[in-house]
Amino acid sequence: MAEREKILEIKNLCMEFPVKRREKLKALNNVTFDIYKGENFGLVGESGCGKTTLGRTIIRLYNPTSGEILFNGRSISGKLNKDTRKYVTDNIAMIFQDPISSLNPRMTIQEIIAEGLSIRGIKNKEEQRRMVVEILDKVGLLPEHAARYPHEFSGGQRQRIGIARALILNPSFIIADEPVSALDVSIQAQVIKLLLEMKKIMGLTILFIAHDLSVVKYFSDRIGVMCKGQLVELGDADEVYKNPLHPYTRALLSAIPEPDPIREKKKKRLYYDPQIHDYSKESPEFVEITPGHFVYGSPSEIEQYRIDLKEGINIFN
């Protein structure tokens, strides 16, 4: 396969938050991975594992403690000058989890969606109006919706507004932070379909953050699994689901409830105990175990994973 073009490179990214005096919480600990142009990258993990922090650090809502973020080869970590900040906000957009609290209740939909345009110098009201109507049509809303306020919409429609707001500036990279977890199942499918469609039309790359593994699996080409601020496994979606190597990934997969009563009732759940790793003698590394499939572990663990791979893994029985 030809070398794919990287849109985002993250190198040894660390993000610490001060908790108390002299105490720090390591929300991201040496995270390294790339996202290729045009792919859907899924990021999963439990709450508190740092997946949202990672998304927010990429779009520079947080200032990373150390490490490097390259977007299209250009560094967007460290101190941002005006030019680079504009570059970041022009090219990366974010869709938030909660469609209620992420929309200002006192602004009309027109104002919410056009806000980004005004900031970027498109101040002509006629022009703005035309662009808003166009984008509303794209996300499946009607032109007359522009004059209404957020409370007049249902959850799914609000999430569409959030998507319209993110897309109006023609970004090339979207960070979708749990875009469907607050929605009902029937509406979830609508929003997922919309995102996939938009991706096709606009040629987007999407970083999809979620805790629902079946949705992530459906949506993503590649998947990264995060645990306690660290990326513990990374690979093609099918590969990670077929051959989960890290015990945390296995535990996550076995916990997914599936719509199949017979399998569900037979299924044995695996639990992850972080104590099983003994990193006192050997230090763990993020190793490429088969092409494209990375896992975090000490050399002896990696050895074991290789044996597992050879013998075949079946966590469901």
Add this chain to the structure above:
Amino acid sequence: MDKMNEPILEVKNLRVSFKTYNGKVQAVRGVDFHLNKGETLAIVGESGSGKSVTTKAILGILSKNAIIEEGEILYQGKDLTKFKEKDFYDIRGKEISLIFQDPLSALNPIMKIGKQITEALILKEKMSKQEAKKRALELMKTVGIPQPEVRFNQYPFQFSGGMRQRIVIAIALASNAKIMICDEPTTALDVTIQAKILDEIKEIKEKNDLSVIFITHDLGVVANMADRICVMYAGKIVEVGTSEEIFYSPAHPYTWALLSSMPDLETKDELFSIPGTPPNMIFPPKGDAFAERNQYALEVDFEQEPPFFKLSDTHYAATWLLHPNAPKVEMPDILKNRIARLRREEAESIG
């Protein structure tokens, strides 16, 4: 009827409305179901389908603007809809207990965990303080809380989400209720914690011989927990059957839509999305409430409400598609493929 299938709770033609400034919201519009002794009955539906309202009516904790228009809720030969607030004191917690969705708001933030568990024991079981504490520690152990002695004296904020939900379950178990109603008990939790809590509810159910009503919108969770399933839409039950019947031979288009709008780990087909939104229950639609969002809707669906058609002794669905004169339609491809795959896998694992 053999002894296993003895109904412990029966809901008959229940109708509940809410008075609002905009009009009367008809949240529950004639719901019939029964809960057998020792079984887990799941009620599935989107938000606003009336599943929570039904269970609140059972416990008499509907809000003030709610009216029970008609219907009966029979428990031990008594009709709970006729109960006064005082009569419920002997039912709530003692006979029927409830686990709420949000464990944080279900607990009192300024009261120690221990006191919240022992409260019911001291008040209702007339235990002494020491006895109650002993029992509370036992309960905390049952629901899997490490170091119960230490935890007994802590406040809710010192517990994680999963731990809080365990406390809520412990409180629900405190007074040996016979029926446990779980209202989306794991929706706010992570999948791994969810798996643990579900396993625990199942274990406790076996041990204490409970009957469980399990409310959720997550069909995966249902597959794991339920013996029987009721699917609700717009204040009505549209399909009821055993868990195998609902998942392997669903008959109502709404059940099809629900099942095919969620991906599973093997799904490659395009997801099926239900167009539109649930109807406004101030003006519930004439005929089948789902007709407007239903690509299989027949003309009669917009005119007349479908009755229940019998598919087996346990499996009923309210859709005109089952009428002998209805045109034959097939469920969406994604669902057909999945069921075929599941059947194949099952055959392989047996053979």
